[in-house]
Amino acid sequence: MTTTVFAFLGLLALAIIASLVSLPVSLQANLVAGFATVALMAVLHAVRSEGVWRIVTLTLGVTVVLRYVVWRTATTLPSAESLADFIPGLILYLAEMAGILMLGVTLFVIAKPLPPRPAPPLPDDLPTVDVLVPSYNEDADLLATTLAAAKAMDYPADRFTVWLLDDGGTRQKRESDRFEEAAAARRRHADLQALCADLGVRYLTRDRNLDAKAGNINHALGHCNGDLVVVFDADHAPTRDFLQQTVGHFAEDDRLFLVQSPHFFVNPDPVERNLGTFQRMPAENEMFYGLIQRGLDKWNGSFFCGSAAVLRRSALDQVGGIQTDSITEDSETALRLHALGWTSLYVDRPMVAGLQPATFASFVGQRTRWAQGMIQILIFHTPFLKAGLSTPQRIAYASSILFWMFPLWRMVFLMAPLCYIFLDLQIFNASGSEFVSYTVPYILANMMLQNYIYGAYRRPWISELYEYVLSVYLLPAVISVLVSPRKPAFKVTAKNEEVTEPHLSPMAKPFFLIFALMALGLVMTAVRYATDPFRADMTLMVGGWNLFNLLLAGCALGAVSERPDDRWQTLPVRRRCDLVQGDRVWPAVVDAVTGTGLQARVEGDHRELAPGSLATLRLPTRDNDPVLEAVVTVKAGERVLHGPVSLGFVGGPAERGRMTADLVYGDSTRWVETLRARRSGMGLIAGTLTFLLLSAKQTARGLYYLVRHARPKALKNAPAGQEATR
Numbered sequence: 174m175t176t177t178v179f180a181f182l183g184l185l186a187l188a189i190i191a192s193l194v195s196l197p198v199s200l201q202a203n204l205v206a207g208f209a210t211v212a213l214m215a216v217l218h219a220v221r222s223e224g225v226w227r228i229v230t231l232t233l234g235v236t237v238v239l240r241y242v243v244w245r246t247a248t249t250l251p252s253a254e255s256l257a258d259f260i261p262g263l264i265l266y267l268a269e270m271a272g273i274l275m276l277g278v279t280l281f282v283i284a285k286p287l288p289p290r291p292a293p294p295l296p297d298d299l300p301t302v303d304v305l306v307p308s309y310n311e312d313a314d315l316l317a318t319t320l321a322a323a324k325a326m327d328y329p330a331d332r333f334t335v336w337l338l339d340d341g342g343t344r345q346k347r348e349s350d351r352f353e354e355a356a357a358a359r360r361r362h363a364d365l366q367a368l369c370a371d372l373g374v375r376y377l378t379r380d381r382n383l384d385a386k387a388g389n390i391n392h393a394l395g396h397c398n399g400d401l402v403v404v405f406d407a408d409h410a411p412t413r414d415f416l417q418q419t420v421g422h423f424a425e426d427d428r429l430f431l432v433q434s435p436h437f438f439v440n441p442d443p444v445e446r447n448l449g450t451f452q453r454m455p456a457e458n459e460m461f462y463g464l465i466q467r468g469l470d471k472w473n474g475s476f477f478c479g480s481a482a483v484l485r486r487s488a489l490d491q492v493g494g495i496q497t498d499s500i501t502e503d504s505e506t507a508l509r510l511h512a513l514g515w516t517s518l519y520v521d522r523p524m525v526a527g528l529q530p531a532t533f534a535s536f537v538g539q540r541t542r543w544a545q546g547m548i549q550i551l552i553f554h555t556p557f558l559k560a561g562l563s564t565p566q567r568i569a570y571a572s573s574i575l576f577w578m579f580p581l582w583r584m585v586f587l588m589a590p591l592c593y594i595f596l597d598l599q600i601f602n603a604s605g606s607e608f609v610s611y612t613v614p615y616i617l618a619n620m621m622l623q624n625y626i627y628g629a630y631r632r633p634w635i636s637e638l639y640e641y642v643l644s645v646y647l648l649p650a651v652i653s654v655l656v657s658p659r660k661p662a663f664k665v666t667a668k669n670e671e672v673t674e675p676h677l678s679p680m681a682k683p684f685f686l687i688f689a690l691m692a693l694g695l696v697m698t699a700v701r702y703a704t705d706p707f708r709a710d711m712t713l714m715v716g717g718w719n720l721f722n723l724l725l726a727g728c729a730l731g732a733v734s735e736r737p738d739d740r741w742q743t744l745p746v747r748r749r750c751d752l753v754q755g756d757r758v759w760p761a762v763v764d765a766v767t768g769t770g771l772q773a774r775v776e777g778d779h780r781e782l783a784p785g786s787l788a789t790l791r792l793p794t795r796d797n798d799p800v801l802e803a804v805v806t807v808k809a810g811e812r813v814l815h816g817p818v819s820l821g822f823v824g825g826p827a828e829r830g831r832m833t834a835d836l837v838y839g840d841s842t843r844w845v846e847t848l849r850a851r852r853s854g855m856g857l858i859a860g861t862l863t864f865l866l867l868s869a870k871q872t873a874r875g876l877y878y879l880v881r882h883a884r885p886k887a888l889k890n891a892p893a894g895q896e897a898t899r
Contacts, residue, residue, distance in 0.1 A: 201610075203610045203611065204609065204614070207237055207240075207611070207613075207615075207618075208617075210236065210614070210618065211614055211617045211618055211621060214230055214233050214234055214618065214621045214622075214625070215621065217230045217233075217625075218230065218621065218625050218628075218856075227284075227285070228284065228285070230625055231284055231622065231625075231626075233618075234618045234619070234622040234625075235622075237614050237618035238273060238276070238615055238619060238622075240611070240615075241612065241615035242270070242273060244607075244611045245266065245269065245611075246266075248602070248603070248607075249266075249601055250263065250602070251263075251599055251600060255599075258598050258599045258600055261598055262598075262599070262601065262602075264585055265585055265586075265589045265600055265601065268581065268582035268585035268586060268589075271581070271582045272582050274575075275572075275575060275576065275579075276619065276622070278568055279572055279576075280626075281565075281568055281572075282465065282468040282474075282568065283465060283467075283468030284468075285468075285471065286464060286467035286468040286471060287468075287470045287471045287519075288467075289520075289521040289522065290518070290520055292417060292419070292421055292422075292520070293421035293422060293425055295417065295420055295421045295424075296424040299328075299329060299332050299420070300332070300399070300420060300423065301333065301334075301398075301399040301400050301401070302328065302332065302333035302334070302401045302403055302420070303334055303336060303393075303401070303486075304326075304333060304336065304403040305338055305390055305393050305397075305403065305404050305405070306319055306320060306323065306335070306336065306337050306338060306405050306406075306407060307338045307340065307386050307389045307404070307406070307407065308337060308338060308339050308340060308341060309341050309386075309407075309665050310341045310665070311341075311407040313364055313365065313368050313826040314829060314830070315407060315528075316337065316365070316368065316407055316826075316830075317368055317372065317826035317829060317830025317831075318410050318829075318830045319408060319409060319410045319411075319830075320335060320337060320368070320369070320374050320830065321830035321831045321833070321834040322410035322411050322412070322830075322834035322838040323335045323374070323403075323405060323411055324372055324373060324374055325413055325831075325834055325835065325839070326411060326412075326413055326414075326416050327413045327416065327417050328420070333399070333416065334374075334375060335372075335373075335374040336374065336376075337365060337368075337369050337375070337377065338378075338390065338392070338393050339361070339362070339365050339376065339377065339378045340378070340386075340389045342358050342359075342361045342365060343378050343379055343380060343381060343382055344378075344379075344381070345380060347359050347362060362378065368825075368827055371827035372831075377392075377393055384497045384663075385502075385662075385663035386479075386495075386502065387494075387495040387496065387497045387502035387663075391493075391495055398486075400485070400486055400487075401483050401484065401485060401486060402483070402484045402486050403415075403416070403483050403484075404479065404480055404481075404482055404484070405525060406480040406481075408527040409436070409526070409527040410525065410526055410527070410834060410837075410838040411524055411525050411838065412525070412526075412838055412839060412840060412844070413839050413840070414524065414840075415434070415524045415525070415841075416483075418520055418522055418524060418841075419432045419434065419483045419520055419524075420432075420483065422518055422520075423483070423485060426518075428514065429485065429516050429517070429518060430485045430489075430510045430516065430517060431475070431476075431483070431484055431485075431510070431515075431517040431518065432482065432483045432517075432518050432519075432520055433466065433475055433476070433477060433482045433518070433519050433520070434481045434519075434520045434522060434523070434525065435462035435463070435481065435521065435522070435523045435525075436478060436480060436525065436527060437462075437523035437526050437844050437847075438456065438526065438527050438528065438529045439526045439528065440528055440738075441456075441529060441738075442457055442529040442530065442536055443529070443530065443531065443532055443533040443732075443735070444457065444536065444639065444642060444732045445457065446736055446738050447731055447733070447734055447735060447736050448728070448731050448732060448867065448871060449736075450867075452850075452851060453851075454632045454851065454853075455629070455630050455631055455851050455852055456851065457635075459631070459848065459851070459852070460627055460630045460631045460636070463629075464626070464627065464630050465573075466519045467519060469569050469572075469573070470518065470519040472563070472565035472566055472568070473511070473516050473517060473563070473565075473566060474517070474565065474566050474569030474570065474573075475517045475518065476504050476511075476517065476570075476573065477503040477504065477506055477507040477517075478503055478504075479503035480527075481524065482503075485515075488510055491510075491513065492509045492513070498549065498550075498554075499546045499547075499550050499553060500542055500549065500662065501542070501546025501547055501549070501550065502546075504546070504547060504550060504573070505546075505549075505554070508550060508559070508570060509554075511561070512559050512561035512562050513561060514561060522841060522845065523845060523848060524844070526837075531671060531738070532672060533678040533680060533681075533733050533735065534679060534680050537643065537646045537647070537680065540643050541650045542663065543577065544577040544647050544650060544651055545661040547573065547574045547577045548577060548654045548655065549654060549658055549661065550574060552654075552655075552658045553658065556570035556571065557570075577651070578651065579640050580640075580643070580647040580648040580650075580651050581651065583640045583641060583644040584645075584648050586722075587641065587644075587687070587722050589601075589718075590694065590715045590716075590719040590722065591690065591694050591719070593711070593715045594694045594698055594715060594716070594719060595694070595697060601715075603711075603714075604711075605710025605711065605713070606710075608710070608714050612714075620633065620857055621857065624857045628854035628855070629852040629853070629854045630852060632860050632864070633855065633860030633861055633863075633864060634725075634860065634861065634864040635864070638725055638728055638729065638732070638864075641725045641729060642684070642729045645683050645687070646683075672735045672738055674737055674882075675735065675737055675878065675881075675882045676878070676882045677733060677878050677879065677882055678733040678735055680733060681730075681733035681734070684726065684730055684732075684733050684875075687726050688726040688727060688729075688730060691719060691722050691723040691726045692723060694716075694719045694723075695716070695719060695723060698715070698719060699716075701716075702716070724864075724865065725868075727868050727869070727871065727872030727875070728864075728868040728871045728872065729871075729875075730871060730872055730874070730875020730879075731870070731871025731872070731874045732871070733875070734871075734874055734875045734878035743765050743766070743772075744765060744766045744767075744837050745764065746764065746765060746837060747762060747764065748762065748792065748836055749762055749763075749793070750762070750773070750790055750792045750793070751791040752773065752775055752788050752789075752790055752791075752805075752818075752820075753788060753791060754782065754787075754788045754789075757781065759775045759776060759782070760775075760776040763792070763836060764817065766833060766837050769821055770805065770808070770819060770821035770822050771790070771805070771819075771820045771822075772817050772818070772819055772820070773817065773818050773820060774817055774818075782807045782818060783807065784807055784808065785807065786806070786807050787804060787806055787807075788804075788820070789802055789803070789804055790802065790803045790804075790805050790820065792832060792835065792836070801831055801832055801835055803822060803823075803828050803829065803831075803832045804822075804823040804824050804828070805820040805821060805822060806820065806823050808820065808821055
C-alpha cells in the first residue's frame with residue numbers, strides 16, 4: 174500500500190512539474206517565479222530540511238532547470254541557414270544538455286543516500302581471509318608500514334594471511350638483459366623476501382608482468398584459498414578495526430560480493446597543496462566517497478575501487494578473477510558481478526590511509542587512467558543495455574561512467590564566449606531581458622542544488638576548478654580512447670616524487686596561454702561594449718561568462734605552480750612511551766611521526782640525551798602486550814633541558830613499519846574525526862566570496878612563479894613509487 178501511495182505521489186509530482194515547465198508566461202512572470210523559487214530553496218537550505226523536504230527542495234530546483242531547457246531548446250538556437258553560427262551554437266547547446274543530463278542522473282543517485290551502516294557482529298564461524306597487497310616498485314619503508322598495519326588487524330591470526338604481491342621482482346625482471354634493471358630487481362626480490370619474513374607475511378611474485386595489477390591479483394588467487402579477499406594498495410595502511418567493520422556483512426547476505434570502504438589520504442593532492450587549501454576544505458575525493466558511493470549503495474550500485482575493499486572469493490571465481498578488458502579493472506569487475514545478480518555494500522568509515530600523487534603531472538596521469546578506463550567499460554560492456562542489471566543500476570553506472578566525459582563540455586563552456594567576443598558569432602540568440610528571466614534563475618538554481626547536496630563535501634566552484642584543470646589534458650585522452658578503445662594501457666601512478674623547490678609544473682604552459690586568451694577576451698569585451706552600444710546587453714552577458722572563465726583560469730595558475738612539500742606529512746599523535754639509555758628511563762609522549770622519525774616530549778631533565786646518541790624507544794601497544802621497541806638516534810641540536818626531542822629511526826624497515834603502523838594507523842576514529850573537521854559546509858554567497866579571494870591570490874602567485882620559477886628544476890625522484898589508488 175505504501176509503495177502504491179509513493180508511486181502515485183511521484184507521478185502526480187511529475188505531472189505538476191511538466192505543467193509548470195511548459196506553461197507559457199511573460200518574461201516578467203517567469204522572472205518573478207524563478208527568483209521566488211530560488212529564494213524558497215535558499216530558505217529550505219537554511220533550515221537544513223531533510224526527509225520529504227529534501228525531495229521538495231530538489232524538485233523546486235529541477236523545475237527551474239527544466240523550464241530553462243524548454244526555453245533554451247525552443248527559442249535560442251541559431252538559424253540553420255547560417256552554418257557559421259549554427260554549428261558552434263549547436264555544439265554549445267549539446268554541451269549544456271549533456272551537463273544538465275549529468276545533473277539529473279546524479280540527483281537520481283544521491284537524492285536520498287543511505288546513512289552510514291553499523292558493523293554487524295562477526296559470525297561464530299569466522300571466514301578465512303587473504304589480504305593482498307599488490308606492489309610494483311614501492312620502497313621497503315612504505316611497504317613495511319602497510320604490511321605491518323595489515324598484520325596488526327584485529328582478527329584471529331590463524332584466520333587471515335597477509336600477502337605481498339611483488340610485481341617488481343618477477344623472474345622476467347630479474348633475468349632481463351638490461352643488467353642494471355636485472356640487478357635492481359634481484360636486490361628488491363631479496364630485500365622484500367627478508368622484509369616479509371621479519372613481519373610474518375607471505376611473499377609472492379610471478380614469472381612475467383602480464384595484465385598489470387589485475388594480473389598480479391589473479392596470479393595470487395591461484396596460490397591462496399581464503400573465503401574472502403581483501404585488497405590494499407601498497408600505500409594503503411589499514412586501521413586495526415578494518416576486518417571487524419567489514420567481514421560481518423558477508424554473513425548477513427550470501428549474495429554479497431563486495432564491501433567497499435573509503436580511500437582516505439594523509440597528504441594533499443597537488444592541487445590542494447599548491448592552492449594551500451588542504452585541511453581547510455573537504456578534499457577532492459570526499460564528494461565521491463562521502464556522498465556518491467552512499468547514493469550508489471542505495472541502488473545496489475556501489476562498486477569496487479581497487480583498494481580498501483573485501484571481496485567474496487567464490488564470486489571472483491565465477492567471473493575468472495579480476496577483469497582485464499579495461500584499465501579500470503576494479504569497476505569492470507563490479508559491473509560483471511552486479512550483472513550476475515551479486516550485491517555490493519558500502520561502509521562509510523575511513524579505515525585506510527594512503528598517499529596522493531606528489532606532482533600535478535602525476536595527478537593528471539592518474540585521472541587520465543580513470544577516465545579512459547571508465548570509457549572503455551562504456552564501449553566494451555555498454556552498462557545501459559547489459560542484461561542482469563536493474564534500471565537503477567543502469568542509471569548508477571551511467572552516472573559513474575558518463576561523469577568522465579566532462580572534458581568535452583567543460584572545454585566548450587570555456588571557449589564558447591570567445592566565439593562571440595573575437596568572431597562575432599551569434600551562437601546564443603537571446604536578449605538581455607530573456608537572459609535575466611531564464612538563464613540567471615537557472616544558474617542560481619543549479620548552484621543551489623549543488624550546494625544543497627554537496628555542501629558538506631565540496632565548497633562552491635571547487636568542482637568547476639578541478640574539472641577545468643583536468644580537462645586541458647583529459648580532453649585529448651578522452652577523444653583518444655573514443656577513437657581507439659584498445660589503445661590505453663595501465664600505467665602506475667608515480668608517487669615516488671618529492672617537490673623540493675618552488676617551480677612551475679612542466680604541464681603549466683597551456684594554462685598560461687588560456688589565461689592570456691581569457692584576459693584578452695576581457696579587453697575585447699570592453700572594446701565591443703564601447704563601440705557597439707546597440708548590443709550592449711549581449712556583450713555584457715558574454716563578457717560576464719568570460720570573466721568567470723578568467724577567474725577559473727587564474728586560479729588554475731596557482732594549481733600548476735608547485736609548492737615545495739615533503740612526501741610524508743607530519744602526523745600528530747599522542748602516545749605515552751619510555752626512552753631508554755642504559756639504566757636510565759625517561760617517560761615521554763610521542764607527539765608526531767614524520768617520514769624519518771618521531772618528535773617526543775621527554776619528562777624531566779634529559780640533557781644526558783646527547784645529540785647523535787642512541788636510545789631505545791619502548792611503546793606499549795594499544796593492548797599493552799607486547800611492547801614495541803625501536804632503536805632511535807637523538808638528532809643534533811636537541812640538547813635542551815625541556816621541550817621536544819627529535820628522534821630518528823635506526824633499525825630496519827620492519828621495525829620502523831611496526832612502530833609507525835601502531836602509532837599512526839591503529840585507530841580509525843582519528844580519520845573519522847579528521848573528515849568531520851574538514852566537512853564544514855559553506856553557503857553559496859560565502860563560498861563565492863571565498864573563491865574570488867582564492868582566485869585573486871592564486872592568479873598573482875601563478876604570475877609570480879612564471880617570472881621567478883619558470884624553469885622546472887626541483888623534482889626529486891625517490892627510489893621507488895607505488896600503485897595507483899582509486
